Amino acid sequence: MNAWRYLFPGVLAMLLFVAFPLVYTVQIGFTNYSASNLLSEDRARGYLLEQAEVSESRAYGFSLHADGDDRARLVLTPQGEGASSTRFASAPLSLGSPQAGAVAMQPLALDVKLSAPYSLRQVVANRDALKALRLTLPDQSQLIYAGLREFAVFEPLWQVQPGGALKRLLDGAVYQPNRDTGYFEDAQGERLQPGFKVGVGFANYARLFGDADMRGPFVSIFIWTVVFAGLTVLFSTAIGMTLAVVLNWEALKYRTLYRTLLFLPYAVPGFISILVFKGLFNQNFGEINAILNALFGVKPAWFADPMLAKAMILIVNTWLGYPYIMVLCTGLIKSIPSDLYEASAIAGAKPLTNFFRITAPLIIKPLTPLLISAFAFNFNNFVLISLLTDGRPDYLNTKLPAGTTDILVSYTYRIAFTDAGANFGLAAAISTVIFFLVAILSLVNLKLTQSKDLSKGGH
Amino acid sequence: MAVVTGKSQRWRITLAHLGLWVLIAITLFPLLAVVSISLRPGNFATGSLIPTEISLEHWKLALGFSHIQADGVVVQPPFPVLLWLWNSIKIATISSLLIVAVSTTAAYGFARLKFRFKSTILNSMLLLQMFPVAVALVAIYAIFEAIGGVIPWLGIETHGGLIVAYIGGVAMHIWTIKGYFETIPTEIEECAKVDGATSWQAFYKVLLPMAVPILMVVFVLAFIGTIIEYPIASVLLREEPNLTLAVGSKYYLYEQRYLWGDFAAAAVLSGLPITLVFLAAQRWIVSGLTSGGVKG
Numbered sequence: 001m002n003a004w005r006y007l008f009p010g011v012l013a014m015l016l017f018v019a020f021p022l023v024y025t026v027q028i029g030f031t032n033y034s035a036s037n038l039l040s041e042d043r044a045r046g047y048l049l050e051q052a053e054v055s056e057s058r059a060y061g062f063s064l065h066a067d068g069d070d071r072a073r074l075v076l077t078p079q080g081e082g083a084s085s086t087r088f089a090s091a092p093l094s095l096g097s098p099q100a101g102a103v104a105m106q107p108l109a110l111d112v113k114l115s116a117p118y119s120l121r122q123v124v125a126n127r128d129a130l131k132a133l134r135l136t137l138p139d140q141s142q143l144i145y146a147g148l149r150e151f152a153v154f155e156p157l158w159q160v161q162p163g164g165a166l167k168r169l170l171d172g173a174v175y176q177p178n179r180d181t182g183y184f185e186d187a188q189g190e191r192l193q194p195g196f197k198v199g200v201g202f203a204n205y206a207r208l209f210g211d212a213d214m215r216g217p218f219v220s221i222f223i224w225t226v227v228f229a230g231l232t233v234l235f236s237t238a239i240g241m242t243l244a245v246v247l248n249w250e251a252l253k254y255r256t257l258y259r260t261l262l263f264l265p266y267a268v269p270g271f272i273s274i275l276v277f278k279g280l281f282n283q284n285f286g287e288i289n290a291i292l293n294a295l296f297g298v299k300p301a302w303f304a305d306p307m308l309a310k311a312m313i314l315i316v317n318t319w320l321g322y323p324y325i326m327v328l329c330t331g332l333i334k335s336i337p338s339d340l341y342e343a344s345a346i347a348g349a350k351p352l353t354n355f356f357r358i359t360a361p362l363i364i365k366p367l368t369p370l371l372i373s374a375f376a377f378n379f380n381n382f383v384l385i386s387l388l389t390d391g392r393p394d395y396l397n398t399k400l401p402a403g404t405t406d407i408l409v410s411y412t413y414r415i416a417f418t419d420a421g422a423n424f425g426l427a428a429a430i431s432t433v434i435f436f437l438v439a440i441l442s443l444v445n446l447k448l449t450q451s452k453d454l455s456k457g458g459h
Numbered sequence: 460m461a462v463v464t465g466k467s468q469r470w471r472i473t474l475a476h477l478g479l480w481v482l483i484a485i486t487l488f489p490l491l492a493v494v495s496i497s498l499r500p501g502n503f504a505t506g507s508l509i510p511t512e513i514s515l516e517h518w519k520l521a522l523g524f525s526h527i528q529a530d531g532v533v534v535q536p537p538f539p540v541l542l543w544l545w546n547s548i549k550i551a552t553i554s555s556l557l558i559v560a561v562s563t564t565a566a567y568g569f570a571r572l573k574f575r576f577k578s579t580i581l582n583s584m585l586l587l588q589m590f591p592v593a594v595a596l597v598a599i600y601a602i603f604e605a606i607g608g609v610i611p612w613l614g615i616e617t618h619g620g621l622i623v624a625y626i627g628g629v630a631m632h633i634w635t636i637k638g639y640f641e642t643i644p645t646e647i648e649e650c651a652k653v654d655g656a657t658s659w660q661a662f663y664k665v666l667l668p669m670a671v672p673i674l675m676v677v678f679v680l681a682f683i684g685t686i687i688e689y690p691i692a693s694v695l696l697r698e699e700p701n702l703t704l705a706v707g708s709k710y711y712l713y714e715q716r717y718l719w720g721d722f723a724a725a726a727v728l729s730g731l732p733i734t735l736v737f738l739a740a741q742r743w744i745v746s747g748l749t750s751g752g753v754k755g
Contacts, residue, residue, distance in 0.1 A: 006572065006662075010565030010629050011580065017627025018587050021595035021602060028597060243482070246475055251468065260738075261483050264490065267737040269687040271705040272730040276493045278712055279719050287492050319486065351471070373589075382593035383689045387709055409593045416597045417694065424597045431594045442589045 022435065028428035030199050035422035037182045037195040041164070044196035045177075048166055048184070051157045054146055058153040060088075063117040064126070067092040075114065076105060076135070076143070076151060088137060095129040102134050105143075123148055166192070204429035217395055217402035218430075225407040228313065229378040233371055235318040240325025245355060247326075248333050259330075266323035274387040277316045306404035309389055313405055317384055321374070328370055332363040369448045376441045380434065385410040408434050497723035517724035537718055538707060539700065540725045547686050547703040547729075550618055554625040555681035559674055562629040566636035567662050571645070581634075588630040593690040599624060600694050621695050621703075625685050632677045639673040640666065679740045686733060704729045
């Protein structure tokens with residue numbers, strides 16, 4: 001048990017903020033959790049039961065009368081013609097320290113002497129305390145603050161029925177909680193807002209894969225996600241590996257300087273370089289279009305045209321990504337024994353032969369799991385898409401907003417946190433799909449690394 | 460290596476230099492452009508990449524001073540950049556300290572103590588870390604909303620909540636520190652235990668002082684990782700005075716209110732220190748890269 005004292009904080013943090021969110025996401029994917037179904041059934045019912053109508057016709061005038069230090073008695077006087085003359089008074093209340101709660105009102109005997117009533121200004125000063133009060137008359141009717149001169153009878157709109165149904169007191173209509181749809185519904189199926197959170201089984205998945213309006217954008221976004229991650233890795237690897245090979249050439253001077261300068265994109269914080277590109281690519285004010293305009297007289301609409309937006313994303317991500325591959329390959333190339341190159345030099349091999357016969361075959365194996373990790377990372381490169389294009393330009397004619405440059409994660413973010421009614425359940429369902437894809441990639445990776453370790457152990 | 464160099468070799472070298480310089484020019488263009496833009500008057504001027512007239516208006520605004528234009532109009536700083544920078548540094552420092560503390564003790568447990576399921580826990584930790592946090596944002600939002608209902612200072616829109624959320628990302632750091640602990644011979648602690656030290660004292664008074672260098676490395680890595688973190692921060696923080704730099708910077712480039720020059724100054728001001736820290740820590744980061752970590 002001793003060991004757990006040391007492990008406890010770290011393992012707990014991981015369980016709470018890494019493992020639990022994953023499990024919880026899967027669970028949310030099976031519910032209708034969204035902006036309109038945010039609360040639990042009990043809290044939704046509680047919210048509706050708090051709804052009340054203030055009856056102006058049964059209002060009482062009120063006055064405050066000082067009684068002791070910082071205390072005052074609240075006195076209600078019936079208003080209107082034919083009203084009884086019975087006044088009601090509270091025990092002395094401490095208004096300075098506002099405490100919400102029920103205050104019992106008792107009939108006031110006629111001969112009780114009260115001090116002079118508070119001026120309007122003093123009443124205004126105590127407004128917050130008065131708003132927190134809930135007065136109960138001897139006949140059990142409830143009164144709340146209804147203005148600077150009045151307290152009014154407060155009539156709840158709903159009454160709870162056995163089984164959790166709600167009855168509208170006005171017309172007696174009964175709304176049963178429907179635990180399949182997550183709403184209180186009457187016999188005609190009319191729903192009350194707000195709804196509540198319930199499990200909906202595979203409804204979100206059915207919508208994702210079955211509903212044609214939903215499936216169209218989902219499939220396009222999925223394809224673009226794979227293309228985006230694949231091409232990013234391809235371009236970054238092409239540039240990064242070439243650079244690593246060239247910079248490993250001993251005849252070349254200033255290699256350290258070159259390497260440092262070429263490493264820079266990796267050192268600049270991503271959120272800054274992505275936003276810098278967003279500005280540079282701006283159609284009217286951006287420097288890139290200024291240069292293109294001066295050279296070729298064109299001003300491409302980088303953010304409005306889907307193809308150009310995708311091209312821009314790939315350019316920016318290649319810029320961001322090649323230093324990482326360069327560093328990886330440099331390390332791997334350094335571990336290749338130099339006598340291989342000496343032998344090939346004696347055989348009179350050209351540099352290209354060296355690369356394809358010695359370098360590439362030797363580094364491709366240890367590089368593959370790292371490239372798969374890079375693919376998985378870019379598959380979920382939320383920061384790039386979110387900051388550069390935010391998924392735009394959008395597809396036209398879709399029920400939920402979907403962008404031509406959205407990848408799956410940025411699409412879930414939009415469904416959950418921006419427009420489209422905060423549909424957390426649907427977003428979580430898509431996230432669950434992503435989990436499976438990431439898990440498959442990770443397993444493939446694990447297999448590759450293990451077989452590498454095994455072959456190492458075999459030597 | 461005695462390799463005969465001929466004329467073709469010299470040509471190739473010149474070609475390589477040329478190619479490298481072209482690539483370096485493309486690589487550095489955005490970085491140099493943003494410095495130049497920060498010194499250029501106005502938010503819309505385009506055309507000259509090298510400013511013909513140096514103006515410090517954007518820098519004044521970025522540093523929180525108001526700026527008086529030629530026509531007498533006083534321009535107030537559009538966003539509290541220094542406050543955001545302070546928020547970022549505060550959150551990154553506190554969470555990095557906590558990450559170091561949490562991962563050091565856990566690493567000690569994994570490196571030195573014997574218990575069941577050790578390798579299972581270690582491997583599942585690595586596996587868990589492969590799932591990107593951006594995918595679980597809905598759940599993270601819901602969790603912190605629930606926590607906030609009980610403990611207000613850990614809820615949505617609080618720095619406390621964000622710091623706590625960052626402590627989850629300790630798996631890589633536990634592995635790093637564990638690897639270092641394993642290079643220290645166990646005999647040293649056993650000697651301390653023979654002299655009557657408890658296992659906690661052996662850890663705290665003997666092993667920990669020897670591990671200070673690796674702890675500093677982990678601190679720097681965690682600091683960089685948290686200061687550039689965007690997804691969780693963008694979900695948990697929404698109100699302007701609360702934002703971190705990573706979340707706030709994007710507000711400069713809204714189509715309706717496009718503050719290109721002001722953004723450039725703020726970007727250089729906040730990006731330069733982080734870049735320098737990153738370059739200083741480059742050696743350790745690169746050694747961590749080859750083990751599979753990818754920067755966000």
